[in-house]
Each structure stands twice: as C-alpha cells, then as structure tokens.
Amino acid sequence: MTNRTDDAQPRRARIAVTVVFALNGFLAAMWVAHIPVITDRTGVSHETLGGLLLLLGGSAFVGMQLCGPLIDRFGSRPLTIIAVSVLAVAVLGPVLATGTVSLALAMVAFGFANGGLDVSMNSQAVVVEQAYPRPIMSAFHAYFSVGSMIGSAIVALTLWVDVGVVATVVGAAIFAVVVLALVAPQLSVDDVAATQLSGQTQPRWWHRVDRSRLVLLAIVAFALMLAEGTAYDWSALQVVETFNVPDASGAIAFFAFSAAMTVTRFVIDPIAAAIGPAAVVRIGAAIGAIGMAIVVVSANFDDAQWIATAGWLIFGIGLAGGIPQIFTAAGNLSPVASGQVISAVVGCGYLGMLAGPAVVGLLSHLTSLSSALVVVIVALGVALAFAGQVNKRASTTGSSSIQLS
Template identity: 45%
Template sequence: MSTALPRAARVATWTFFTLNGFAIGLWVVHIPDVERATGISHSTLGLLLLVLGGAAFVGMQVVGPLVDRLGQRRLLPAAGVLLGLAMFGPGLADSWWALGLALVVLGFANGMLDVAMNSHAVVVERAYPRPIMASFHAMWSIGGAAAAAVGAVALGAGVPTAVSLSCAGVLCAVVSLITARFLIDGAQSPAAARAESGPRSTPTRLVWLLGGLAFALMLAEGVANDWAALHFKDVLGTSDSTAAFAYGAFAVAMTAGRFATDRVAALLGPVAIVRYGAALAAVGLLLVSFTAWVPLALVGWALFGLGLAGGVPQLFTAAGNLDTRASGALMARVVGLGYVGLLAGPALIGGLAHWMPLNTAFLVPVVLCVLAAVFGSVIAPREPAVADRSAG
C-alpha cells in the first residue's frame, strides 16, 4: 500500500469525526429552541432523548455486520449522508410525535456513523507504524466546539433553528460524498489479507471485557458532561458563569489529552494509557469530591478529563483488531456498550443525588475508573495485532 493512500484516508477520517461532532453539537445547542417550538415539557424531552439514545444503539448494531460485509468505503459515506438528511427533522418538527420520529432517524444515523467511522479509523491506523486513533476522537471534540461557536452566533442573530440544522445537514451530506473517494476498506489492509488464511474465532469473553471497560470510562465521561457545572453551582455555590468553567476545564483537558495520547501510546503502549489514565481520572474526581476550594476543584475536573482522554480510543482500536474479518461487528458491541454508559452516567448520578450529596455520588465513577485501571491489561495486543502494526 502506498504512503499517499493512508494519508488521504487519514485526513478523510478526521473529516468524518469533525463532521459528526459538529452535527451533534449543533443539535445539542438548539435543543432549548426545539423544545419551545414543539411545546413539549422537560420530562417529555427527557424521554425523547432516551429514544434518540436507543435508536443510536440500534444503528450501531445494524451497521457493524454491514461494515464487515460491504466495507467501510461504502458504509461510511452512506452513514454521513443519512446523518445529513436526519438533521432536517428536528428543526422542522412541530409536535412531540414529529420530534420523536425525527430523533429516531437522527439517533439511528448517528449510531451508524459512529461505528462506521471508528471502524475506518482502525483500518487506517493499521497502515501506520504508530497509534493515531486518539487524534480522530480529538477532532470530534473540535467539531463539537465549532458547533457551540457557530450555534451561539446563529442563535444570537435570530437564524431559525430549521435553517441552522438544515444547513448543517447539507454540509454533512455534501462533504461525505466528496470525501468518499479517499476512504479505504479493511480488505485492502495487509492484516486482513493474512487473516483470511487463518482460523476464524470470535473472542467473546474479551469483547465483553472491552465493552465493560468502555462502559465504565464513558459513564464517567457522561457524568462530567452533565454534572460538572451543576457541581460547581450546587455544591460549591458559584455563579452560573463560574460554573461553566468546570465543564470547560474538563473538555479542554480531554481534547488536549487526545491530541497527545497517540505519541504517549507509541512510547508506553495502550495498556499504560488505559491503566494510568483511568487512575489519574480517579484521582481527579476524588479531588473534585472532597475539596471546597474552587481553583482546586477546577484542577480536579481538568485531571479527570486528561485521564479519560486516551482510554476509549485504545479500547476501540483493540476491539477492531480482535478479528479483522469481523471488525465492524465486534466494534459495534464495544462502542454500543460504551454509549450505554455515556447515557447511563448522568441518570445514575441524578438518581443517587436524591439520596446523598452530589459530590458523594461522584464516588461511583471513581470506583469504575479504579476498576478500569485494574483491568486495563486486557487490551494488550494479541500477537496478530503486534505483527499488523509493525507491517505499517
């Protein structure tokens, strides 16, 4: 395989991750406007967001085997176009049932794109002599940050939600089609060619272990997404503007950490990234839980984000390399379990907060991070995966 093709595919993969982060970020920014336009209550919105999450999980499980059968080069742009079309729905919805249908399509498309682009990222990474997976996830964060900025400007200028989301949808569809020519399939990988002559096996137990680790780490990430600012406001008694810095510290540290993770993983290996990263995240959240000093709590949230930055990309890489002939299906299980954790984390902490202080409830994700540190060695590459990487 020439060096030009993997580089073009790498840039294309960056593009899809950025597009996905931008599209979902723009939807999140416009949720309050969509809620007002449809006249639904907060509780109804909460249920519909669960529907979106469930549809995303289904989309992940559907696209996994299809990726293995049809290839990343066909499925990834198709998922990008479907997400683009799905972006039209929420802005045009005028009732709870219309919004519900729109979110089913949006969630399904987002789940498909999530697995397809991560599967393609694993294929591209196999062609490189070093880890590159975390940089793709960093681009997702960049896309989300760009959506927040664009959304703020659009809302401030009074641009209708339907126009903003529809423009984002057109952008997703057009860029997905343009970028499709630079994609590659897993079958083009030397690793896949060698695997065809070997015995076929599905390491079920290891898949579930990887999925459990993804569940734990993404649950912790979900806690920060929804509860960091509320922790500052309700527990530390800060203003709304100061509370925003809590999530900001987490998000900035996580994004920076993802850009740095690949180089660290090349030096220390994926096990160290998961093990020591999860341990650092546990230390950071413990600091958040027990300090009453705002600057120290900011440091805690930053350490939490830095610690969580690299673990999930390593888990996805490990899942995609377990069996190159069933990479999509195996990755769909791990990504799906991680996504369940991302959805469950905020709800779990919210339920516990009815019975105990919020900072005490944070001890649950602390324990999960400790467990991830203990069991991080399960992602150690098997012999075929080591050979695959050295071949790049």
C-alpha cells in the same frame, strides 16, 4: 488481498477518515450544547430527559448492531457515507421538536444515525491504521474532539449574540453534507469480496477472537463511555442549573471538556507507545475521577461555576486516552468480521453511554444533579480496576494494505 499501490493512498484515506471523525463531533455538539435550550423549548423535566437519553442510547445501540454485519458485507466506506448524511439531517430534529413526543422521535433518529456512524468510522480508522507502522487511532478521536470543540464554540457564540437556534443547526447540517461530498471519494475501500468469491460463508466471528479479552474490553468500554456520555449530556446543564447562569456559560463548560479531550488526544499515541495502553487507561481513569470529584464538590460553593468548569476540563483530560486504546484493540482482535467485533465492543460502550446519563437524570430527580454525578466516579473506579487487562496492542505485522482481509 489488494496490495497498496502507493504511499499516498493511505495518507489520503487518513485525511478523509479524520474529516469524518471531526464531522461526527461537530454534529454531535449541535445537539449536546443546545440541550439547555431544547429542554426549555420542549418543557421536559430532568427525569423525562433522562428517559429520552435512554431512548437515544438504545436507538444508537440498534444502529451499531445493524451496521456491523453490513460493514462486513459491503465495506465500511458506503456505510460511513450513508451514516454521515443521515446524521446531518437527523440533527435538525431536536431543535425543531416542540414537545416530548416530537423530541423522542427526533432522538431515536439521531441516535440510530450516530450509532451507525460510530461503528463505520471506527472500522475505517482501524483499516487505515493497519497501513501505518505506528499508532494513530487517538489522533482520529482527537479530531472528533476538534469537531465537538468547534461545534460547541459556535453554539456558545450564536447563543450569546442571539442567533436563531434552528438557523444555526441548519447551517451546520448543510456544511457537513458539503464537506462529506468532498472527502467521500478518498475513504478506504474494504476488501470484503475475498470470502464471498471463494463461495464460503462468513465464519462465526466469535469463534475467531479471544473471547475473555473481548469481554474485558467491553467492560472497560462500558465504564469509560458511561463517564463520557455523562459529560456530553449533563455538563452544560450542571453548570447552568447549579449556579443559575446563562445557557452560554453551560456551553463553555462543555467547550472546556471538549478542548481538554482534543489537546490530550493529540499526544496520547506516543504516550501509549511509551508506557502501554493499560497504563493510559489506568492513569486516565484516576485523573478523570479527580476531575469529577471537583465538579461534585463545586456545588457546595457560591458562584463556583469556574471551579466546576475546571473540573470538567480535568475530567476531559482523564477520559481522552482510554477509548481509542479499547477500539484499536477490538479492531485487531480478528481479521475476520472486523465490523462485527467493533460493533460488539462499541455497542457495549454505548450501553454505558445509554445507562450513565439516564441514571444521572433519574438520581438528579431524587437528590441534585451534581450529587448524581458520583455515579461517574464509581464507573471510573471500575475502569481503573480492569485497566491492567487491556493488553498490548495486537500485532498488525504483515498488514501491508488498507484492506480488511
């Protein structure tokens, strides 16, 4: 194990990882907030978009599962750098698409890169958090929300003043690559060489973890990310199409959701320390269900777009704290093959993110988009039911370095 040489090292790594989380949110917002525009440009229906979102989620899942073993072999730092770079290029694909086939190909590339980045940056976050005496994971995820909020605000502004969509996304991609180049040297270097130098092969990671707890964490991650993914993919469209308002108004709804996630995640770490992560998940799921119920019933009122937007905001408050608690617990389940443990839990979460938006899209073809969102309330009920199984934070006593082993 390589010991920490000075107090500045983990601080610099924390800043670098924070920037990566923000870049991920920023680039994701370039896709999410442009969904109404992209569907108009490509002419895809709700049902087709639901299938394409399923494809995106599937490619993200593949990227996660490939990334986990690579992290344990080469470290999360190089994988994070590669994933951000590829994502910056892939985000151009959806806005350049002209039809269903080109949009499908673009979404496969975007999903693959985003899935790999989700695992690698959370692996980085776990390594950095182990060097701190207090929880900091929710703060990392807060900056993902900061990036989403900034990105969605930029999209709303550029749509409002009629700036070209392609020009907006190209500028965002260039910005992301430049910022990555500035912070990449400060990302933490995982100590992945210790096991390899001993001449031993990597142990089977599932034999080194509490498998029953891993399953419970995966179930809650599935439910929460199903709900979160629905907001990313359908919030803007729900407001635009339910109330027949401009695309910019839809972007505002996603902005409200992102802003609520941002503010709440900045205060979750001390709350989790005070009441425990299980209570954070339980209370958050209940608040999220209330917010989604407001969104659903808003469709029964004329010109109630602001009621729907308020519902999306409350929904964001409820979802803010749950996933960081799950990812921290997963990252600390085992000191061996942390990348594969995280990829398993994040992957199950992405199965939820894959299933939720797709199911909503299919149901919206049979009923209405607002009515289809009842699926999210059911998922949050599952998360609430299993919240008590999200045990206390795994101990990191004795972890005096920002290395994995």
